[in-house]
Amino acid sequence: MTNTFSRYVQQAVALMAVGAMVSAPHVSxxxxxxxxxxxxxxxxxxxxxxxxxPPADSAAPKDDAATKTTTTTMxxxxxxxxxxxxxxxxxxTPADVVIQAVLAEPMGRQKEFIQLKNLGGQEQDLEGWKLTLNSGGEAEDEETYVFEADGGKCETKIPPLGALLLLKKDAQNPCGFKFDLGASEELVLFESGEDAEGIDSMSWGEVGRGQVLYRSSDSEYEKAPQDVEGNIVDVLRRLGGFNNLITFLDHFELDKILDGRGIRGTNTWHNKIVREMNTDVPYTLFAIKDEAWEALFKEMAGEWAPPLTAPELLEIDDALVFDIISFLMVEDAWNSRSLKLKMRDQNSMAFQTAHPERKAVLQLDESGQILLNYDCVDSPSPDEFGCAIQKGWGKCQEDWMNDNGFFSGRPLGYCEYECEKCYCDPMDNNCAKTVVADVTASRGKKGVVHVIDRLIEAPPIIVKPEPVEGGAAPQQPIKKSKSSTSRKDKEKEEKKSSSSSSGGSSRRTYGYQSPWWG
Known part of the structure; x- marks a missing residue:
């Protein structure tokens, strides 16, 4: 009798463990x-x-019949x-070491530095490699730096996507280089060996004191100061090449938000959104250069028409522009160092943008380069608990949370950034990269600027559907854009037509890179 009762209890426990979707991890x-x-x-x-x-019950005894029934690999x-x-x-992919950044003429408390980066997927040991500074003639011994581990005292290995920073040699930096960087120089990186050829080089003329040279492509470098006295718009003017971005910031009065000032109420459709933005914190701006905007101007105009101008784009689709610009403004002043301290061991993290209903997902690679994921949102779970609680319960890997968009409306399922599903793939290049980083405005008191390598589009805003009753299937979350909705209402009042809000969302594609999942 007792054995029969125990067997029934074991079978009931097994069925409950397999069948409970919310209260226990989903198993196959x-x-x-x-x-x-x-x-x-x-x-x-x-x-x-x-x-x-691993499954929570993986350590259970293997000779237990009930455990054999329910224990599977998640x-x-x-x-x-x-x-x-x-x-x-x-x-x-093989290691690929390049010269990533150089500060040749320091100013104030700055120090000369050379930064190397490994773009490949395998570690590279630089033991025996050389850096040669060439001022126009033959490089002399004191103008050559040889990488030596010196019994482990000096770092010579660069992990995948990692970086190695070399400083000018002094008492605090015994592993640094001895030569003096200056104007009109050429820096060449050689592999080990007597007859090794240079694998990368970087040359510059009169750069200017305090200007850092950043690698932006295979053969091009951008120069930028490390700090500009003033606000973020002053930084953009100092950097140069951001006239379109400055025009857009001024049009939407976002330059006042960046400067910590409020705005008056006006009859513009975007005014209500801008007035909700936080003016009590500095901002981090991910800046897009004029060339990227001009590619959009050309595509919007069509093959045979002359490219649009910034004012003409605002006439055609200012909701699109507003969504992009407000998404690129992240609350608080974040440089690479402060982001690393904030994120610690997390792969990525979501940060509030200036737009009240959007968050930006940032990631750091092994070298500390900031990556911006512009297609990652939290589609809210179809219950009253929300993504944070579902993650705390360990539900992120269950089937119903990863439905390939069937109910969630998103290819990665519910709760993309809360469950850390967002991923910057180094091979697919699906995230925007910072080509110039950490340019502070008034030493960070007025914000930070990072220049990114492409034009992006803002992610959709997903609204949680009304709860369903009676066990019905959950409704698909609703995608909307507060920007275009507000403008549409305004246009109805004014009885005007505009192509900028013809759909329910201002999220559109103009030949940008596709998301990495398909």
């Missing part, structure tokens, strides 16, 4: 093949914390399998 009836994902130690460092966790969501496969492919 069959474990995935062992080769479905690469081993943890073979993944890049920045993905080690993204592997699927199913890995499709987005995570795809990420792990991409990481394994990236690991096979």
């Amino acid at each position: 009836a069959q474990a995935p093949p062992a080769a479905a994902a690469p081993p943890a130690e073979e993944l890049p460092q920045f993905l080690l914390d993204q592997q699927a966790a 199913k890995i969501p499709g987005w995570k399998k795809d990420r792990m496969e991409k990481a394994a492919l990236f690991k096979e």
